[in-house]
Amino acid sequence: MYETLIWEETFPGCSLNEHNWNRRVGNWQLSSDGQPVVPGWGNREQQYYTPHNLEVSDGTLKIIARQEDAPEQFGIRCPYTSARIDTHGKFSFQYGRVVFRARCSVGNGLWPAVWMLPEDSVYGPWAASGEIDIYEAKGRLSQSVFGTIHFGGVCPQNTHTENQAQLPDGQGIDQFHIYELIWEPDSISWLIDGVPYAKVNQWDSIDQRIKYPAPFDQPFYLLVNLAIGGSFDLESAQNITPQFPAIFEIDYIRVYQ
Template structure:
């Protein structure tokens, strides 16, 4: 092959790569533009201030254990819940903290938007970095604001993201529905990263919820769609036809994730960069 011929082939190859790059960019721009045309931002928190915005969030304080035999208490102390460096920080400690006469080995943080942000349908997008370690259980989820169909799980629960700290590449998305416990039902799926982990950098978790269908995304990639659920109290699409609010927390231990062990490091942080809620135009 002559030098001139090689140069011409390399030039043609370069031109082809450039044309392909512009084509992919144009497809991406059309896609994002279509999304912008479809969804309108109606509620957001970028956590850029110096403290939690209590017009949008409530800090929960309890030693209930969530019905899952969790080991933490949730407090409103700044060491457990704060806004810092552009993030919401939910931080778990092994500090034998106590509230209302109850002392637990672990403390952590939990916030919710109930009566401050409640929605029926929409796109819910959260960018977060998750904590590593056996027994770490961060979650982004939604609960019914009014419990029209009864107590859990007859009025529903939408788990946007749940994570086991000892499984750093995998997150889960789940629906809970049916009747009141123990006549409840659930269905869901999981997403596994091909490279890296959810504990090394921030990732985006989202659902798109419309009448009769809920879709789950990680970093913009659709990984499950659910449309087959039921209610013991009303006709389909109940219970997912009422207002829900957001909940974000970092739990420690319990039946779902197992308890911490000697390898678990404290304090552990669940960092949330932003929460954005969109509704159809």
């Protein structure tokens, strides 16, 4: 199932493929007309995203987080810089298999992620229209990987289902692994190095107008980023200690249907 390649990124050359990706800038979540809504991308994140924290070389993408004063944005200056890219408006899909190979530096406060958001949010603002987290990690937990879905209703009436996997002894997130998501009409599954570790086939929204299998029955697009601090790991948010620069390196991303 899902063996036909419909999209891939192998990061050739020495620059990001602008036909595939958007680069995001700043620390603020903005409205559709560019007005500030909430800092920290809604997650108390402490990094400012810039295009200069991306590097494409030797066939991989490197998202580089640095400890440095960022440009001021809406009266706030972040102590870290990093990068975030996405395919919104350029590539989205409904159902299929996502496979990518990646590794990331370790250390308190690092939050690498490969995830998906709805292209058109047909059921309303986050998280009524859903979010699929293919891969997240907490830099202080070097052998743990997380896969999550968010749903339920518009925040704060949202909920989530989180799944955690443990990498084998001696194999941390700082080594290359193959991460995989299989998204079917009635289920979502996560794998590492070809081994399944979680599957969900039930999600119920608080909003009665959103009936299962909604909201995961619409096209989603891809996002890749490396955050610093934030609400995903509050135990590290006030104790950020990785050795900078920290790097989230992606070898390839492929989508099959």
